[in-house]
Amino acid sequence: MPKILVVDDEPRLRKALSLQLEAEGFDTETAEDGQAALEILQNSSFDCVISDLRMPRLSGEQLLAEVQKINPSLPIIFLTAHANVQLAVKAMQEGAVDFLAKPYNQEDMISAVRRAIDRKRLVLENLFLRSELSVGPGQTGLVGESAPMKTLFSLLEKVARSDATVLILGESGSGKELVARAVHNFSNRAANAFVPINCIAIPSELLESTLFGHVKGSFTGAFQNKIGSFELADRGSIFLDEIGDMSQNLQGKILRVLQEQTIEPVGGRGSKRVDVRVIAATNRNLEDAVRKGEFREDLFFRLNVVPILVPPLRHHPADIPLLISHFLNQLGRDPKTFKIPSTVYETLMRYNWPGNVRELRNLVERAVVLDAPELMGQVGTSLAPQPEPPPVQDFSQYWLEDENLSYKEAKQRLLDDFERKFFSLWLARHKGNVSRTAESIGMHRKNLQEKLERLALNPRDFGASSESMDEDESA
Structure with missing residues (x-):
């Protein structure tokens, strides 16, 4: 349910506007001036602010400037009895999304609020880069025609039609996130955000802020309000991967979301209602974790409404x-x-x-x-194919074959054989290109060319093309 903050120093107008918004399905809170509104905004999360422009303590323009610092994505609609074109233009230039004159038309006000909320949702979705999704509504991204996969597809279609919490079980790498996306894409939430969170990849001290957001000043480095993943996923789905590794403190807060559909930012003093479908996954045996006291039993029962087992x-x-x-x-x-x-x-x-x-x-x-x-x-071996080493030669055969060889002659024959095999191996790797071979083995090209001629090694026998020969000649 979208939450609206109404700011005006006229009590009757605040009350009337709040009742009108609540009649349209919005949740509201009120503040008597800009200073009171700022204090509320620093501790609570809202989808839109409707503010008077002229107020004591902190004007609407000053409130806008402060909101831009703590929560730039929060839309503000100005409402004033002192409307003129210059004032409206200035307010819009400074970041207001709309400007209405008192007395306002109720239909115009409701339309402006809906536009502002849609704008905020679009901004947040762009920040979240929804373009990263590889599949669209009505698609699964899953592949398979075997009996286990057909059973899985059939279950997914049934589960997706409801808003029930889903617990996906399966081994690492089996495709649990694809299954979660399929549940979302087949549901009536497919047009809204799917927000995946890997609970084990985020340090536990940061995970709470990632999930629920935080208010400015709640901890070191919190320079402005931050929207959490649950709020990003409002009207959509959130995927909590590896939930079995979540700390028990956070498990309790996830349980509260499931029970009450409300969230509270880190450092905040107010809660906000969200409409989010929770899809969780783990490769752990949660029943065993419950018996060992490592996972909350009440949360397990809340998550395990519809278990889905992904086959390995x-x-x-x-x-x-x-x-x-x-x-x-x-x-x-x-x-x-x-x-x-x-x-x-x-x-x-x-x-x-x-x-x-x-x-x-x-x-x-x-x-x-x-x-x-x-x-x-x-498959199952090293990440890259290793070249087969050249066969080990029995060097004793060279001097055994000819007992009349001198030490110097036998040594030269061994050296020639080594060089012939060594240069042949590197020429083959570079397809007969002498310049690249010389560079690879740390020799001057001219010296290598002389050795190849002495050993009767022709680069063309190793795949050298006319172009590479020309390249060598010009080098």
């Missing part, structure tokens, strides 16, 4: 080819031309996938970056 990838390996095609399309590669050997698919289907779908995507991205589909067969 090893339980639906039949979806691996579809997932690979999906990831290739995301990475800008055509699955038809990025040929993956059938033996690689067999390896992937047998693999246990401890990192689940996230591990598969990383594997596909690695193969795309290196342009080597066959590397996907190395």
Whole structure:
């Protein structure tokens, strides 16, 4: 429910305007002048301020200047009996969103308030960068045709129709956030914000401020009021990932939101009603955590209204080819031309996938970056293919083959063989380009060229093109 602060030094007007706004479904609070309003704003959260322009102690213009410092996104509508064009223009230039003359028309006032609230919501959504969403309303972003995934899709469609709290359970990397987004995108809240929060990635001392916001001066570094994630998600959904790792103090505050649908900023003395659907997720066994006293039992029951279990990838390996095609399309590669050997698919289907779908995507991205589909067969190994070392030679054979060789001749033969293999390896890596090979091994190009001629090594045998030969000759 949007909350409006009405500021005017005329008690009857304050009362009348508050009643009119409440009749339209708004929550209201009043202040008799700008100074009283400023004190309230420093401790509470509002969606809009309607203020008289001429007031004792602190005028409407001065109040606007202070609000710009503590909460720049808060819209202010000015209401005055001293209306003129110059005054209106100045107020709008300084940051007011609208300007109405007394006596005002009630319909005009309600319309102005709705426009101001919509403007604030748009500003907050832009701040939150909603463009980061990879899927839109009515989409899931989930891929799969196996029986476990079909069961999951069916459950998601049913759950999304309600506003019930959802608890998503599953292993790390199994796609819990995608499931949460799907619940939101299939719901009647899809047109509003979906705000994901990773509870384990934010230090516990900052998480409360991130979730509920804070007021100016509530702690060191709080230079202005901050909107919290629950308020950003008003009329939408908030996703609390890894909620099983949240401190018990914050667990109690999340419980209050679920029970009362109200939030209180850090350092604030007032609460604000929010309309938010809570979707939580964890890879922990919360029932076990409750038995150990690590998670509140009352919060567990509040969250566990509709539990959704996301299957690990090893339980639906039949979806691996579809997932690979999906990831290739995301990475800008055509699955038809990025040929993956059938033996690689067999390896992937047998693999246990401890990192689940996230591990598969990383594997596909690695193969795309290196342009080597066959590397996907190395699943579970090091992040990059290692070149095979050259076979170790039995150097004793050189002097055993010819007992008449002198020490100097035997040494030269060993050195020639080493140099031939060493230079061949580096020429192959640089496709016969002598200049790049010399730079890589720390030799002068001319010295390398002389050694290649003595060892009868031709760069063209290692893939050197005419252009690279010309480049070497001009170097």
